[in-house]
Amino acid sequence: MSGLRFLVFLGSARDGRQGERVARCVVNSLKEKNHEAEMIDPLTLGGDGHVHQPLHFRRDPSDIPEWMTNTNKKIEKANAMIIVTPEYNCSLPPALTGTMDQFPPASYRHKPCGIVCYSMGPFGGIRAAAIVRPFLSELGMISTPKVCIIPQVQGKFSEVGQCLDDRTGENLKKVVDEVEWYASALTTKANTDGVPA
Numbered sequence: 001m002s003g004l005r006f007l008v009f010l011g012s013a014r015d016g017r018q019g020e021r022v023a024r025c026v027v028n029s030l031k032e033k034n035h036e037a038e039m040i041d042p043l044t045l046g047g048d049g050h051v052h053q054p055l056h057f058r059r060d061p062s063d064i065p066e067w068m069t070n071t072n073k074k075i076e077k078a079n080a081m082i083i084v085t086p087e088y089n090c091s092l093p094p095a096l097t098g099t100m101d102q103f104p105p106a107s108y109r110h111k112p113c114g115i116v117c118y119s120m121g122p123f124g125g126i127r128a129a130a131i132v133r134p135f136l137s138e139l140g141m142i143s144t145p146k147v148c149i150i151p152q153v154q155g156k157f158s159e160v161g162q163c164l165d166d167r168t169g170e171n172l173k174k175v176v177d178e179v180e181w182y183a184s185a186l187t188t189k190a191n192t193d194g195v196p197a
């Protein structure tokens with residue numbers, strides 16, 4: 001199935017971040033498969049990166065900034081997500097949780113989500129990959145089984161998101177293909193039978 005809508009959440013706002021290259025690569029791979037794909041970048045999202053009040057806690061509609069409403073619509077419309085996250089101090093980076101926490105679990109619910117993690121060290125951010133599963137589950141998403149773990153991420157991607165390492169490229173493709181499969185299956189099911197309340 002082509003023509004699905006994907007969002008790629010980037011979990012770094014750091015100066016000189018490696019993650020932008022990885023996320024660009026994922027977006028490019030999805031577009032090459034004729035899907036719509038957009039990066040949700042904590043640097044350009046809007047707001048100041050802190051969760052002052054999540055959208056679903058705001059009682060006064062005039063208190064909801066435009067960037068929140070617009071991004072929430074994108075999340076609602078998306079068929080699937082892919083998380084691209086580093087590991088910060090054995091945990092998830094605040095740029096990831098601080099972005100995703102802004103929006104209601106109802107907007108993410110019943111959607112598949114692929115996991116791509118990376119680090120500059122030898123373990124590829126694998127602890128972040130383990131920790132992100134319950135987080136995605138709490139948001140109502142189905143995290144897909146394959147994970148792309150990228151150790152020594154520096155030098156593996158060009159600035160425009162070209163993957164320079166064959167093995168990493170193969171592993172990324174496996175995640176993209178699998179999320180695409182789940183997105184296609186779940187979208188078909190949701191279109192015919194709706195989703196559970």
Ligand SMILES: Cc1cc2nc3c(=O)[nH]c(=O)nc-3n(C[C@H](O)[C@H](O)[C@H](O)COP(=O)(O)O)c2cc1C
Pocket residue numbers: 012013014016017018019020086087088089090091118119120121122123124125153
């Ligand atoms: C605050 C901070 C904490 C980090 N903690 C870890 C860690 O626990 N494990 C690890 O493998 N790398 C860790 N690193 C190194 C990151 O793997 C490396 O900086 C990576 O490039 C971060 O992703 P980014 O460049 O997209 O921000 C940490 C880096 C930062 C900035």
